[in-house]
Amino acid sequence: MEKEHSRILGCLAGLAVGDAMGRPTELLFSYRRIEARYGKVTTFIGKHAGAVTDDTRLTLTLADAVLEKNRMVSADELIDFWKWHPEFSWRKFLRSYNRSVGFWIGEHIVAWAGRMGVPGHLTGYLNISSLFDGNEAAMIMAPVGIIFRGRPSEAAQAAREVARAMLVGEGVQAAGAWAAGIAAALSEGATVESVIDAARSNASLKMRASIDRALSVSEPYTDVYSVRPELYRCCLRPITIDSLETIPMALAMFRLAGGDPMTAVIGGANFGRDADTIAGMAGLLSGALGSIDSIDQELYRRVCEVNGFDLEDYAARLATVSA
Numbered sequence: 281m282e283k284e285h286s287r288i289l290g291c292l293a294g295l296a297v298g299d300a301m302g303r304p305t306e307l308l309f310s311y312r313r314i315e316a317r318y319g320k321v322t323t324f325i326g327k328h329a330g331a332v333t334d335d336t337r338l339t340l341t342l343a344d345a346v347l348e349k350n351r352m353v354s355a356d357e358l359i360d361f362w363k364w365h366p367e368f369s370w371r372k373f374l375r376s377y378n379r380s381v382g383f384w385i386g387e388h389i390v391a392w393a394g395r396m397g398v399p400g401h402l403t404g405y406l407n408i409s410s411l412f413d414g415n416e417a418a419m420i421m422a423p424v425g426i427i428f429r430g431r432p433s434e435a436a437q438a439a440r441e442v443a444r445a446m447l448v449g450e451g452v453q454a455a456g457a458w459a460a461g462i463a464a465a466l467s468e469g470a471t472v473e474s475v476i477d478a479a480r481s482n483a484s485l486k487m488r489a490s491i492d493r494a495l496s497v498s499e500p501y502t503d504v505y506s507v508r509p510e511l512y513r514c515c516l517r518p519i520t521i522d523s524l525e526t527i528p529m530a531l532a533m534f535r536l537a538g539g540d541p542m543t544a545v546i547g548g549a550n551f552g553r554d555a556d557t558i559a560g561m562a563g564l565l566s567g568a569l570g571s572i573d574s575i576d577q578e579l580y581r582r583v584c585e586v587n588g589f590d591l592e593d594y595a596a597r598l599a600t601v602s603a
Contacts, residue, residue, distance in 0.1 A: 286571040287466055288426050289595035290541070292339075293575045294567025295422055296583045296591065298545040298559035299335045300324055306333075306555040309520065311508045314552050320505070321549045324579065330586035334384060335419045335560045340589065341365055342442070343423040347597050352427055352438050355445035359400030362391045362445075387416055390446055400445040410448045415523040417443035417455035419557050422564055425462020426598045434603065435463035436482040450486060454523035457483035458561070461531075465568035472539045475565055476531055487524060490515070494528035495535060504536050504547025511551075520553045529553070530561035541566035541574050 304326035305314045314321065324330040345353050345361035353361070362368060368391040390403040398406070409416055421439050428435035439459030443452040457479045464470055464478030476495070480488050497514045501507035511532065517525040529551060537543035544566045548559025567575055584591060 283571070284429075284466075285595055285599055286573065287568050288429075288599055289592055290567035290569075290571040290573075290575060291422055291426065291462065291466065291564045292567070292591045292595055293572055293580045293583075294541045294545065294563030294565070295339060295560045296332055296336045296587070296589075297541075297575060297579050298548055298561070298563030299332045299556045300330050300583050300586075301545055301579075302549040302555035302557070302559035303331060303333050304329075305549050305552055306557075308555075309552055311512070311550060311552040314550055314555075320546075322546055324582065328586070330579075330582045332583065332587050333556045334387060335557055336587070337367060338387060338416070339420040339422050340594065341367060342420050343594055343598060346423050346427065346601055350601055352424070352601070352603065353442060355400035355403075355442050357400065358442055358445045359390065359394035359398075359403050363394035365391065368392065384416070386414065387446070402444075404444045404447045404452070407447055409446075409521065410451060412517075412519040413450035413454065413522050413524050414447055414519075415451065415454065415521055415526045415554070415557055417446040417451050418458040418523050418527060419561065420446075421455055421459040422462060423598055424459040425466060425568075426595075427601050428459070428463045428603050429466035430463060430468065431603065432460035432463045432467075432478040432482060436460040438603075450484060451523055453484040454487055454527055457487055458527055461565060462568060465565045470569055472535055472569070475569070476535065479527070479531065487527065490524045490528045491531055494532045498532040498536055501536060504533055504543060505550060507532070507536060508551060516553070521557070526554050526557045526561065529558045530565070533558065533562040534565050537562070537566060539566050539569045541570055542576055 386407040436456035440456040443455035460482035461479035533547035544562035
């Protein structure tokens, strides 16, 4: 039980540390601009160093909804919880261009649609991110993978159901694939390859092709820095927050790092584009494999302190929720 708690905590901590490390570099969009300004990013940098973005905060609001019911929630139940949540206040909506202050506009739209009476299984139709396979649903699936740990296909099914609150189309399928990967990472005896296989086998054909391309391109490389030019050349999408880019990039960094959380997080943070999501995703899978002991303890302490949350408490409570 102690080992299980440590791995769940590692999953949440890997997400938060990666999200915070990738937050400043996301706004630079290109790894070349990151190199010009910072060189290699290996710790929290910039103004509000250690602050997370909507990736972690939205994940924890999904966890809050689950913990309130003490079970997995549906899309309708999630929107019923979110629509009065303080994170979706009008003040934060007006500042949603700044994700260090509020969520992105698409996330506000689904919550405010709920306030207007739209049921959660339909609010995803109103999110503009559905037009380009956005990653808002996939990036918050840690609680689903934790609840269904060791049961990837069931995690994928539950994720696709709740993801309808956020998106429709490919973004929903992406959430299922990512939740399956998280559930596999928390399985007994999990390996880097078993995690990737679980994500691939629960992905759409479109997502699987994108994952395979990223893994194939990155295979000849041995570090998370030198692979970037080739991934940029072969694997980028027109919109940076497209799940068909972020999930394959996160899995490529995860594999190149050999499941080491800090190497995977650094790879995502130095990639640019949607760096906070890529680093957070790569970090949570690696943290689930390696447990909280594999996370830099100083960075973990700082991210909890700066953001004022208790990930150990979340891990303990989520571990008790029955699938």
